Amino acid sequence: MPFAIAVLVVVIELSPAHFLYTGPLLTATPALAAVAMGPKGTFAAAAFALAISVTTATYNQMWGSQQVYTNFLALFLVSAASVTTSSAVHTHRQNELNQIRRIAVAAQRVLLRPVPDRLGPVRAASMYIAAETGAEIGGDLYEVLQTRYGVRMIVGDVRGKGLPAVRSAAAVLGAFREAVHYEEDLVEVINHCAAALRRERAMPRGIDQGAEEDQSESFVTALVAQVPDGPVVEFVNRGHLPPLVLSEGKVQAVMPASPLPPLGLEEFITGPPAKAESHPFACGDRLLLYTDGVTEARNSEKKFFALPEAMEALNDRTPPEFLEQLHQVLVRHTQGHLADDVAMILVDRLDEELDK
Template identity: 40%
Template sequence: MVPGHPSSGQPRHVLLAVPIALIVIVTVVDILAPPSVHLGPFLVAAPAVTASFAGPRTTACVGALAVLAQAVVAEVRTSIVDLNHSFQLITLILMSAFVTSFAARRERHERELTQLRSVATAAQEVVLKPLPQRIGPLRIASVYLAAETEAEIGGDLYAAARTEQGTRIVIGDVRGKGLEAVGDAALLLGAFRGAAHRQADLSALVNFLEGTVSSDLDDPAAPKDATEDRGEAFITAAVMDIPDDEPMLHLINCGHPPPLLLRRGHVSLLEVRHPAPPLGLTEFVEIDLSAEAFAFEYGDIALLYTDGVIEARNKDGTFYPLAERVADEADKAIKGPDALLAHLRKDLMRHVGGQLGDDAAMVAIERMPRPS
């Protein structure tokens, strides 16, 4: 049986009572009914209902029980070789065989789905590695929420890397969905992890990321149709450099939603004066990759997020008010990035009624106070 499906464990026994009770009720009523009333055709509902939650063996057993019940009714009322009852028995046997094959097909598909979930989980662990809770003088928390309940990865991404002077963090969102978005996310993450500690200047790092993304989109070896489809592909990203010994952070924003800064109960946007275009669009617009500095004092929390958070709608079509909710939590004197993201995750899912329309990711970074 497929793990977690109602066909395994205690829930199956509870549900199994329904078709068995149906067989008993139809059999008793059919025996007591007038000769002109025939309820035998209703017995086919028992294996049909069983096939919706149980495997082929259980469905076949319930079908056999229904056939036996029909045979008992035939013997009690007339004879098992009676033409009417014979046709009912043949029909019931054929329908039971049909729904049993349906149950086998459904169970096979569920087993394949379970395997796909396992592959998705493994892929997520490889592509989107968990961020460390402590890195240098920083405390970090992250959360990834997939829009599709059967998928665990998508085009949202984040990563952190140490350098000799501090910590670098990237968060991004690939335009589009599906395997291509996952591939683009893996490409950018691999480039960031490979170059973050080698590029001394943040502008040089983002230039390298831009070159990596653009060269992949312009791959001449790609099929013509794929190249045309990829022409509109790009990645929004925010790349941050946080020095260990300086209460500052340096930010380059490539078309990504601006981070939030939480400081002593107040929330502000880290909006750069000269935002760069998303990665992969340099051939269409001029690009300025100058990093801008912001104060990032001890005890401050920087919140990075993807547009799946701020564009999440409730049933009335209202966007999720992230800055307002962060400010509310600031008033409650929250303790650390883990507590902040735990609250925002719960609040966001409550806002959308438990189902996101797009993947969403958040990373919270706190600069720890100097040790006394």
């Protein structure tokens, strides 16, 4: 808008029928720029208005008139005030943004804690990538904990976005962190997570939350895994993507023998009671748990990201190096435009010598 006004002034001043004195219009340009363009934009608008004033005064042979000098004085005063105000507002907004980001980082560290490098018989690493620029947390979740039953982990994806998704993720993670230390059966662990999600959905909301997403239709895809002392890994999959196991240079997706619906959709469970399923996981093998932000990432040709091939190509990296380079490959694949959040856990079964 400020520059459009300046162009309008040029058109009027240079027209054969000069019917309007445009000085007050130019005075408004730095004031309008200060609203949304920041200090640099405001300064540029003021400089542009000054250049137009000089040009039009010369073209119309107005130098020496009281009108021109009054216009320059007004333009100078408004420009100085606008630049000063814009700078102060910009600094205030930046301080507020920095504070919000610090709060978001603290919330992320509580909700999604970094995974220790070493837990019992495994070496691990985790990564969370928010799709929205500047965001820190979302609806994806993960956790890895060492318990008396072995190393237990969860990865999940909440349907929906915003605060309702964060609340659901927090409820599931809280239940998991408590149940893994007391429940021997993995099925009971994930049942605790489902119960916590039901309680979260049934909790009444305040008036200020009335416009948020209806939680009665939300669900969470989740995968719970356990690495005991033996050369196996156990899974309970509730509607989540199959984990990938890299063994002897080849990647295999571990599909559930009896598929189960996500958490929050227990009414669709039929058949015999669920059981944990086992898969070989020997020394030197690698396990990757992930969310659909990885596999559904597309490039400019609408091709999905080939995760198994990328996992095989990065086989010789340590867990932190693997996730960091996988992140770089994913960003290159999508040209830096992730459509969904990404959560990943990578676990290596240590060699027997290191395990001792």
